[in-house]
Amino acid sequence: MNEDIENRLRNALRRIDPPDGFTEKLLAALPGREVPARVTSLRVARPALPAGRWQRLAAPGALAASLLAAVFVGQQIGERRYANEQRAGLEASRELMQALRVTSRKLDVAYQAVHDHDAPPANVDAEESRT
Amino acid sequence: MQAEPAPFDTRTLLLSARAGDRAAFASLVRLHQSSVYSIGYRMLGRRDAAEDLAQDVFLQLYRKLDSIETLEHLGFWLRRVAANLAIDRLRHAAWSTPMSDDLPEPVAPESDDDPLMTRALSGLLGELAPAARAVMVLRYQEDCDVADIAHALDMPVNTVKSHIKRSLTALRGKMLGARLVTAEDMP
Numbered sequence: 001m002n003e004d005i006e007n008r009l010r011n012a013l014r015r016i017d018p019p020d021g022f023t024e025k026l027l028a029a030l031p032g033r034e035v036p037a038r039v040t041s042l043r044v045a046r047p048a049l050p051a052g053r054w055q056r057l058a059a060p061g062a063l064a065a066s067l068l069a070a071v072f073v074g075q076q077i078g079e080r081r082y083a084n085e086q087r088a089g090l091e092a093s094r095e096l097m098q099a100l101r102v103t104s105r106k107l108d109v110a111y112q113a114v115h116d117h118d119a120p121p122a123n124v125d126a127e128e129s130r131t
Numbered sequence: 132m133q134a135e136p137a138p139f140d141t142r143t144l145l146l147s148a149r150a151g152d153r154a155a156f157a158s159l160v161r162l163h164q165s166s167v168y169s170i171g172y173r174m175l176g177r178r179d180a181a182e183d184l185a186q187d188v189f190l191q192l193y194r195k196l197d198s199i200e201t202l203e204h205l206g207f208w209l210r211r212v213a214a215n216l217a218i219d220r221l222r223h224a225a226w227s228t229p230m231s232d233d234l235p236e237p238v239a240p241e242s243d244d245d246p247l248m249t250r251a252l253s254g255l256l257g258e259l260a261p262a263a264r265a266v267m268v269l270r271y272q273e274d275c276d277v278a279d280i281a282h283a284l285d286m287p288v289n290t291v292k293s294h295i296k297r298s299l300t301a302l303r304g305k306m307l308g309a310r311l312v313t314a315e316d317m318p
Contacts, residue, residue, distance in 0.1 A: 012256075013173060022168070
């Protein structure tokens, strides 16, 4: 029973055409179509834009160069300070040795003076024995 | 279903229309205009309303061409938009009265059916609720299966089946009540 109604419906509901001029009227009403902009992938764009690549590398490059310069300058300052300290140490050592030498000479002179003072003169001894 | 050009040709048409070729778009319209216009006419019951709806559907298509992936998608998209737009207009406008224009029912050129029966069935169909009417139009005009109708109208498959069953019963009762057929005609 339903099959009969279905067949009648299919016959009754056949497609019909729109009135003449439908397509032309539609085309006249079409807005300007915006064709989407062509998007170029970054992989393709990179070789065409070397300046951008250098700009991107500039910041890390400058940072690396700054670090290297800081390390180099620090190393130079350290070496110079070490050399200065070494030179100052040698100078101090020389001065100490000089001071010790001077002191030693003065002690020698003093010892000689004391020794000379304690020993009786040879002529006095001879005169005393004669008296 | 009407004969359509070879898939390669229509695929080329789709690609050309996407690229902005208006002649290709016009060819796509001519391929599908009877389907879209007929959905509008069966749903809204008036030729001017059907033409207005079909124009709006194709204008939407023109703006959304880039989202159409395949030819099957194009046909499905047009049926879906046309049916849902018609349901919205039936719910929000005053033209829900079926077959309100006085012009004779347009008949498909190849049809050899009784025009009175055709007009009566279309009129009875127009008495169904908008969603049920859309289900019946997609099922018996567009020859869609139940799953496609459910997808197009965003409703569960069982709801589609229920609409079809109840609508067929109601149509049969109305046809018998209007004495368009006798019980012997519909055993």
